Amino acid sequence: MKTMSQEEKIQRVVTFLNRQEVDFLDKVGKDALFSTGAKLSRARLISWLVDLVEHLDISGQGIKSEKDFENRILNAFKKQEGSVLTCHGRTNQGGAK
Helix, strand or coil, X not given: CCCCCCCCCCCCCCCCCCHHXXXXXXXXXXHHHHHHCCCCCHHHXXXXXXXXXXXXXXXXXXXXXXXXXXXXXXXXXXXXXXXXXXXXXXXXXXXXX
């Protein structure tokens, strides 16, 4: 039996999302289900979003608000435009948009 390393252990995080945010995650999940047959949970989608932001090499230094964080993410995507963005072995040619 395989034992999990510390990095592989899954941690539980409770989030509080508003109705619009939950509806967005549900829509993405339903789009995937109806177009590919793949069932995607809200938790899986949130995990993938965290992984994506992590690979943008963003730090929390100097962030004081949601707008600061949003601008940091958008600027990181702009830097990636035209290059290859890799995340868990997946590549997106032409940059993230």
